[in-house]
Amino acid sequence: MKPKALNPGDTIRIVAPSSPLPDKELDACIAKLTAWGFKVELASSVHEHWRYLAANDAARAKDITDAFLDPNVHAVLCARGGYGCARLLGLLDIATLAKHPKLLIGFSDITTLHLAFNAAGMPTVHGIMGSYFAKEREPWVLDSFYHVITGSDPIIDGSPRAQCLVPGTSQGRLLGGCLTLIGDAQGTKHVPDFKGAILLIEDVGEKGYRVDARLTQLRNTGVLHQVAGIVIGEMTDTDTMRDKDAPEVTWKEIVQERLDGIRVPTMWDFPIGHIKNPLSLPLGIRVEMDAEAGSLRYLESVCD
Amino acid sequence: MALRPILAGDTIRLVSPASPLTPDKLDFISELLRNEGYKVEVAPHALEWIDYLAGTDEQRAEDLMDAFADDSVAAVLCTRGGYGCARLLPFLDFDQMANSNKALMGFSDVTTLHLALNRRGLPTIHSPMALTLHFPREDFVYESFKRVLRGDLARPAGAPTGECVNPGVVEGEVVGGCLCLLTDSIGTKEPLETKGKIFLIEDVEEMPHRLDAMLTVLINTGLAEQAAGFVIGEMTRTAEYVPGIGSRPWEDIVKERLGPLGKPMVINFPFGHMKGMLTLPLGLQARFDAAAGTLDYLEPLFQ
Numbered sequence: 001m002k003p004k005a006l007n008p009g010d011t012i013r014i015v016a017p018s019s020p021l022p023d024k025e026l027d028a029c030i031a032k033l034t035a036w037g038f039k040v041e042l043a044s045s046v047h048e049h050w051r052y053l054a055a056n057d058a059a060r061a062k063d064i065t066d067a068f069l070d071p072n073v074h075a076v077l078c079a080r081g082g083y084g085c086a087r088l089l090g091l092l093d094i095a096t097l098a099k100h101p102k103l104l105i106g107f108s109d110i111t112t113l114h115l116a117f118n119a120a121g122m123p124t125v126h127g128i129m130g131s132y133f134a135k136e137r138e139p140w141v142l143d144s145f146y147h148v149i150t151g152s153d154p155i156i157d158g159s160p161r162a163q164c165l166v167p168g169t170s171q172g173r174l175l176g177g178c179l180t181l182i183g184d185a186q187g188t189k190h191v192p193d194f195k196g197a198i199l200l201i202e203d204v205g206e207k208g209y210r211v212d213a214r215l216t217q218l219r220n221t222g223v224l225h226q227v228a229g230i231v232i233g234e235m236t237d238t239d240t241m242r243d244k245d246a247p248e249v250t251w252k253e254i255v256q257e258r259l260d261g262i263r264v265p266t267m268w269d270f271p272i273g274h275i276k277n278p279l280s281l282p283l284g285i286r287v288e289m290d291a292e293a294g295s296l297r298y299l300e301s302v303c304d
Numbered sequence: 305m306a307l308r309p310i311l312a313g314d315t316i317r318l319v320s321p322a323s324p325l326t327p328d329k330l331d332f333i334s335e336l337l338r339n340e341g342y343k344v345e346v347a348p349h350a351l352e353w354i355d356y357l358a359g360t361d362e363q364r365a366e367d368l369m370d371a372f373a374d375d376s377v378a379a380v381l382c383t384r385g386g387y388g389c390a391r392l393l394p395f396l397d398f399d400q401m402a403n404s405n406k407a408l409m410g411f412s413d414v415t416t417l418h419l420a421l422n423r424r425g426l427p428t429i430h431s432p433m434a435l436t437l438h439f440p441r442e443d444f445v446y447e448s449f450k451r452v453l454r455g456d457l458a459r460p461a462g463a464p465t466g467e468c469v470n471p472g473v474v475e476g477e478v479v480g481g482c483l484c485l486l487t488d489s490i491g492t493k494e495p496l497e498t499k500g501k502i503f504l505i506e507d508v509e510e511m512p513h514r515l516d517a518m519l520t521v522l523i524n525t526g527l528a529e530q531a532a533g534f535v536i537g538e539m540t541r542t543a544e545y546v547p548g549i550g551s552r553p554w555e556d557i558v559k560e561r562l563g564p565l566g567k568p569m570v571i572n573f574p575f576g577h578m579k580g581m582l583t584l585p586l587g588l589q590a591r592f593d594a595a596a597g598t599l600d601y602l603e604p605l606f607q
Contacts, residue, residue, distance in 0.1 A: 052550035186491035
């Protein structure tokens with residue numbers, strides 16, 4: 001159940017399954033996709049705004065369903081994360097949508113959809129979203145995105161390597177995304193089997209002790225003891241949001257301590273997630289990681 | 305299973321299973337307990353301090369296990385929450401703790417321990433802690449705390465009732481506590497179980513969208529649907545606005561997410577992180593009348 005790679009003239013539909021994004025912030029994204037030769041459509045919820053959600057649940061769920069079932073749509077790009085995908089799980093028939101495999105691209109709150117679609121057997125893309133095209137980025141950011149959607153290698157020459165935490169090489173399906181949403185998915189029907197997987201984690205705006213709590217949850221559920229390797233991006237802003245009385249402990253100290261005894265190849269500072277210059281990485285397909293080299297290599301393509 | 309009673313002259317041991325605190329924070333509760341006729345002991349590592357934890361996991365777990373194992377200790381009262389109980393799961397023998405029949409008292413991060421002991425049939429007590437009572441509280445807070453220690457579960461005069469969202473009367477075991485710890489337990493070997501139970505939920509300092517997300521976890525896992533009714537406290541100091549995401553009053557989020565399940569439900573029931581909190585047994589049968597905003601216990605706390 002792999003999506004098809006995009007060709008010039010294909011249609012990318014932008015949906016807003018989570019929080020709203022001001023229309024004008026999409027302009028640069030639409031301009032870039034159009035310049036690459038793709039047609040761009042905006043789902044109706046992209047223009048809506050209801051509290052911290054872009055439109056109500058029914059409208060957001062319908063936009064995703066329509067995008068997957070419409071044969072004239074070739075890829076589904078999320079406008080932004082924020083919050084809202086988990087509210088849609090009861091309204092989406094993921095198993096049916098996964099039978100119409102399409103590139104589904106986003107990260108952060110979109111992790112909830114990655115886990116659900118990966119559990120249903122469809123690979124997805126942990127990639128930059130509509131909100132990411134407006135600012136100046138390093139060249140690998142757009143190159144990686146373009147490579148992914150056109151079916152070539154997303155790891156771009158010149159992009160940063162990770163730092164090694166636990167040396168070793170390992171192979172497995174790359175699964176994960178935003179740590180908070182991986183935790184929230186535990187116990188639901190929409191979570192893939194992490195046994196033998198390479199776990200991808202990153203987060204933003206979490207206090208240090210909550211990073212600890214989330215990693216502790218993944219220890220206590222057994223997820224961390226099942227995976228074959230761990231690729232960490234960054235816990236963005238965690239070190240700058242300490243309360244004035246809070247201890248001087250960094251996210252790296254917390255992560256290192258919580259992963260103590262896990263003993264699978266592990267690397268951090270891999271360029272993904274809530275950082276300025278992330279790569280766009282397929283999830284749900286097999287990769288090989290080399291922690292000492294700080295590298296990730298895809299063993300298959302996200303597209304047919 | 306009823307608890308071992310806490311009699312005049314009995315010892316209550318203070319433990320710190322989660323975050324640290326300074327010694328002065330123990331003064332008020334120690335004096336209150338002594339005035340009630342109890343002896344007070346401070347566990348060996350209760351005043352340890354390592355970053356956001358009161359000692360190593362091994363030290364905190366050892367203090368808990370020792371307090372439950374020591375026959376001269378009648379009840380175990382936590383000094384504060386914060387964070388750290390979930391880290392202790394691999395180090396604690398909950399079966400042994402439950403077999404002691406002793407009261408564990410506390411709330412907030414201690415929710416993790418309440419869940420594990422309640423699952424084994426042992427009642428626990430959702431109560432203010434040393435840090436909670438370091439700050440002045442309304443009279444009913446002290447009254448409720450002292451009465452429950454004596455096994456008197458009658459509602460004290462002056463305690464507020466909950467505000468009805470959905471009317472209805474249900475009976476069942478009382479379970480729950482602090483929302484983020486309830487959801488963190490899901491998928492672990494000591495998970496939240498809600499089937500047929502009166503479900504207490506409160507939290508502190510969450511962002512509005514995270515409150516929504518955690519209630520959505522309860523919905524997506526089926527745990528909300530399985531509960532008999534919802535006794536919601538307060539989502540204390542929920543951030544009013546999160547840049548880039550937005551805001552919404554916590555009451556609206558709770559009503560919108562859990563209200564449509566149609567179960568008896570109140571909000572602002574006095575427990576947890578709000579200013580005035582009752583001391584409430586968990587793991588005991590109670591009768592919840594949402595229209596009246598009351599929770600009345602149907603079985604004794606002590607043997």
